[in-house]
Amino acid sequence: MSLLELRGLSVRFDTPAGSVRAASDVSLVLEEHDTLAIVGETGCGKSVIANAILRLLPENASVTGSVIYRGMDLLKMSEREISRIRGREIAIVFQNPSAALNPVHRILDQVSEPLLIHLGIPKRRAVHEAEGLLRALGLNGAGRLYPFQLSGGMNQRAMIACSSILRPKILMADEPTKGLDQSMVKNALELIESVRSESGASLIMITHDLDVALSSSDRIAVMYCGEIVEMGRTEDVLCNPDHPYTKALRESMPDRGFRPIPGNTPSMIDPPEGCRFHPRCPFKMKICSRERPSLNNSCGRYVRCWRCI
Amino acid sequence: MNLARYVISLFVILSLNFAIPRAMPGDTMTNLLGEDVILSDDLVQEIRREMGLDLPLREQYIIYWKEILRMNLGYSYHFHSPVLPLVLERMKWTLLLAAPPVIIGALLGTLLGALAGWRDSPSTRLQTFIFLTIYSTPPYFLALLSLYIFGFHLGWVPMKGFYSTGSAGNIIHHIMLPVILMSLFSASRNYMIMRGSVIQERRSLYALYARAKGLYDSQILFRHLFRNAILPIITLIALDFGFIFSGALFIEMVFSMHGMGNLIYSALMYRDYPVLQGSFLIITIMVITANMIADALYGLLDPRVRGR
Numbered sequence: 001m002s003l004l005e006l007r008g009l010s011v012r013f014d015t016p017a018g019s020v021r022a023a024s025d026v027s028l029v030l031e032e033h034d035t036l037a038i039v040g041e042t043g044c045g046k047s048v049i050a051n052a053i054l055r056l057l058p059e060n061a062s063v064t065g066s067v068i069y070r071g072m073d074l075l076k077m078s079e080r081e082i083s084r085i086r087g088r089e090i091a092i093v094f095q096n097p098s099a100a101l102n103p104v105h106r107i108l109d110q111v112s113e114p115l116l117i118h119l120g121i122p123k124r125r126a127v128h129e130a131e132g133l134l135r136a137l138g139l140n141g142a143g144r145l146y147p148f149q150l151s152g153g154m155n156q157r158a159m160i161a162c163s164s165i166l167r168p169k170i171l172m173a174d175e176p177t178k179g180l181d182q183s184m185v186k187n188a189l190e191l192i193e194s195v196r197s198e199s200g201a202s203l204i205m206i207t208h209d210l211d212v213a214l215s216s217s218d219r220i221a222v223m224y225c226g227e228i229v230e231m232g233r234t235e236d237v238l239c240n241p242d243h244p245y246t247k248a249l250r251e252s253m254p255d256r257g258f259r260p261i262p263g264n265t266p267s268m269i270d271p272p273e274g275c276r277f278h279p280r281c282p283f284k285m286k287i288c289s290r291e292r293p294s295l296n297n298s299c300g301r302y303v304r305c306w307r308c309i
Numbered sequence: 310m311n312l313a314r315y316v317i318s319l320f321v322i323l324s325l326n327f328a329i330p331r332a333m334p335g336d337t338m339t340n341l342l343g344e345d346v347i348l349s350d351d352l353v354q355e356i357r358r359e360m361g362l363d364l365p366l367r368e369q370y371i372i373y374w375k376e377i378l379r380m381n382l383g384y385s386y387h388f389h390s391p392v393l394p395l396v397l398e399r400m401k402w403t404l405l406l407a408a409p410p411v412i413i414g415a416l417l418g419t420l421l422g423a424l425a426g427w428r429d430s431p432s433t434r435l436q437t438f439i440f441l442t443i444y445s446t447p448p449y450f451l452a453l454l455s456l457y458i459f460g461f462h463l464g465w466v467p468m469k470g471f472y473s474t475g476s477a478g479n480i481i482h483h484i485m486l487p488v489i490l491m492s493l494f495s496a497s498r499n500y501m502i503m504r505g506s507v508i509q510e511r512r513s514l515y516a517l518y519a520r521a522k523g524l525y526d527s528q529i530l531f532r533h534l535f536r537n538a539i540l541p542i543i544t545l546i547a548l549d550f551g552f553i554f555s556g557a558l559f560i561e562m563v564f565s566m567h568g569m570g571n572l573i574y575s576a577l578m579y580r581d582y583p584v585l586q587g588s589f590l591i592i593t594i595m596v597i598t599a600n601m602i603a604d605a606l607y608g609l610l611d612p613r614v615r616g617r
Binding site for chain 2: 054056079080083084085086087088091092094096099100101102103104105106113114117118146148149159162163
């Protein structure tokens with residue numbers, strides 16, 4: 001049994017402008033100690049997946065499919081049951097740590113909170129444990145301070161401490177490097193990796209940065225317009241992409257010619273018929289605009305393209 | 310630094326307190342003596358001089374400050390009593406009438422408002438409707454209406470104020486209806502503000518993160534949102550304490566109670582400067598004290614305000 005398996009996960013947001021299909025038919029498997037990156041441009045639905053797994057989406061979202069964690073379907077659980085999974089079994093790190101931490105509580109109280117909530121251990125012991133973790137993460141003495149007194153990087157450390165203090169089985173990081181400068185990106189990734197390997201957790205790294213994906217994951221899922229278009233071993237996929245979108249993404253990187261992908265991201269309310277990438281695809285065929293390709297598996301490499309069948 | 314600000318405010322307000330009654334139209338002497346009393350001009354001048362009203366304003370102002378520092382608020386010719394004991398006596402009743410509603414209203418309003426903002430259900434919607442109706446009805450109208458129903462028709466409460474002052478039970482019997490009414494008013498306002506505040510905070514990222522950490526439902530509200538959402542209420546409650554004395558005016562009039570509101574009203578009618586000034590002085594001190602307490606509370610609840 002896999003640790004986590006998404007089967008045909010689809011997310012739709014009902015908005016006054018129409019229904020936004022943020023994720024369509026996403027299926028993937030995460031094994032223990034696995035590191036998986038989900039990449040794609042802004043709005044492709046990668047963060048939606050992470051939030052759908054923990055059922056953190058707003059009320060106007062309707063989620064179908066299933067999210068199987070150790071044989072249990074998280075989507076079918078009661079709110080009470082899923083709240084016992086959140087933070088303890090599956091934890092998430094958000095991209096904006098300074099806004100994700102409560103402005104009026106001390107860092108130490110926030111980091112120790114999961115211990116109180118999930119384990120019900122005495123406050124003093126929880127605080128003691130949180131102090132130890134903060135020290136280990138290089139935040140000695142910051143526990144008595146409030147989020148507004150710390151830098152963004154320190155807040156991120158605090159949030160990582162907070163999300164990992166219960167040694168969850170799965171750690172999800174939602175764009176943890178967004179808005180950080182290069183040296184900070186390296187620090188953040190090292191921190192996440194050390195926390196992950198120390199607790200033996202699996203990692204889902206959500207990022208738009210291919211270099212981050214390359215350095216932090218064994219496997220990668222490339223998303224476009226709510227769909228997984230290519231999935232496989234990170235190095236294989238990024239060094240030798242099969243899907244035209246992955247190729248185009250690769251070529252838009254500064255070290256690969258900086259060539260932008262022609263056209264615009266399609267509307268998620270009314271996505272293109274057939275293959276969703278076909279209006280921008282340099283290799284399109286007739287069938288591409290008519291029929292939607294499925295995600296085909298060849299030797300562990302999944303590609304959603306008519307050319308790769 | 311803060312203290313200096315309060316001292317300066319006190320000084321400015323007390324100076325205004327001196328100026329405003331003197332800027333009002335109408336002659337003090339005429340009011341004091343009554344319209345039909347005819348005195349010779351000499352006698353009027355004599356009295357004027359005795360009371361210091363012939364002095365230039367600058368000197369009156371200096372005397373005003375001297376007397377304030379001596380805790381002497383003057384003598385009321387209308388009530389035939391020194392002002393300070395008069396005001397203190399009335400204040401007692403107003404405090405008894407108006408302080409419980411501020412506290413009950415704060416507790417009830419913030420708690421129910423927080424729950425209503427947290428979850429939308431038919432019962433909270435009904436609650437919001439009821440509080441909104443109370444909030445938008447003029448207090449004196451609701452006071453009259455309830456007096457008519459509970460006092461006149463049902464006879465549950467007395468029609469008139471504290472005249473039969475006596476045992477504690479008797480006093481409670483008298484102030485029950487006005488206290489309930491004012492509590493509901495204060496609660497309805499706090500309810501609306503708190504509800505809006507919680508709705509806003511509910512959408513914040515830290516609330517989502519609290520959920521992601523595994524907090525269950527109202528744990529998020531009480532452990533994370535409440536303290537952030539209550540900040541705007543603190544200012545309002547501080548203002549409430551300032552307005553207790555003047556704000557109870559309508560209620561005191563309707564229920565014929567002899568409190569500060571009634572006192573200020575009669576002082577206004579008779580241009581009784583000393584009583585007006587004395588009352589305003591008390592209100593000023595109350596407002597500034599309440600603000601000081603609010604500032605301290607803010608600092609306690611919100612670390613970002615602390616030490617600034």
